[in-house]
Amino acid sequence: PYITCIDKETCIACGVCGATAPDLFDYDEEGIAYAKRDRNKGEEMVPVHLEEDLLDAEEGCPPTGSVRVFRR
Numbered sequence: 001p002y003i004t005c006i007d008k009e010t011c012i013a014c015g016v017c018g019a020t021a022p023d024l025f026d027y028d029e030e031g032i033a034y035a036k037r038d039r040n041k042g043e044e045m046v047p048v049h050l051e052e053d054l055l056d057a058e059e060g061c062p063p064t065g066s067v068r069v070f071r072r
């Protein structure tokens with residue numbers, strides 16, 4: 001299983017992650033992304049049916065690699 005969170009320090013609000021994986025990522029009032037299922041705490045397992053979206057978002061976050069993915 002995967003766990004994910006956004007590195008809010010390096011996110012440049014490009015918006016790819018939420019477009020790619022709308023069930024996983026949303027944006028705060030400044031457009032900075034966060035993992036919405038656990039408010040970016042980096043604790044919650046990503047459901048299996050969203051894993052592909054997650055990996056697409058990770059790959060699509062340019063140029064900062066702010067979508068963090070941890071395999072447990």
Ligand code: F3S
Pocket residue numbers: 006010011012013014015016017018031032033060061062063064065066067
């Ligand atoms: Fe930020 Fe990357 Fe998403 S720059 S808005 S984490 S695609």
